[in-house]
Amino acid sequence: MRFTIAIDGPAAAGKGTISKAVAQHFGFAHLDTGLLYRAVGAQMLAGVPPVEAAQTLQADALDAAKLRSADVAQAASKVAAIPEVRAALVDFQRAFASRAGGAVLDGRDIGTVICPEAEAKLFVTATPEVRATRRHLELTAAGSSTDYATVLADVKERDARDMNRADAPLRPAADAVVLDTSQLSIAQAIAQAIAAISSKQQR
């Protein structure tokens, strides 16, 4: 059985948490596509030209914990605006999406560019302040001393870059269900995501 769930949205909207829970609920595999761009961004910070980094990326061997910093996030959104970088990552994402047994992919352009035929599409969002609060908690828990104002500025800057780039800009697909999690607990957000996807499964 093939069934693709596309989950897009701005920085720190809770896509990761929702995607993992949705994948577990349906028994599907999950790909955090942001990690691909973060890995290329990290390599750029280490001096590797981004297009070369994307073309030689070993996507199966990504170390998520090392790629979560704010510096890597900013670098990721810069390399993500380069069309050749995006092009180099398309095949891996599409192959993952069409695997037997079902797949959940989260990112920015999954419902619009990578998997426009996905059976279920969600656009997960929240206010910039709520997203920055969540990301600040996450970074603090991971040992970072970054302050809230810096995190908020980072989130807004990345959103603007991601929404305004020419290639695969961040926007909801026309047929995506928009889920605003600003006022929702994690459990409520997950329940609403599962309900929206289940309604597509039964059609």
Ligand code: CDP
């Ligand atoms: O976790 P967070 O939402 O902060 O970011 P992420 O999903 O790890 O993505 C990091 C950056 O990669 C984003 O700011 C985008 O610029 C880029 N990205 C993208 O362009 N397309 C995707 N499908 C996923 C991420």
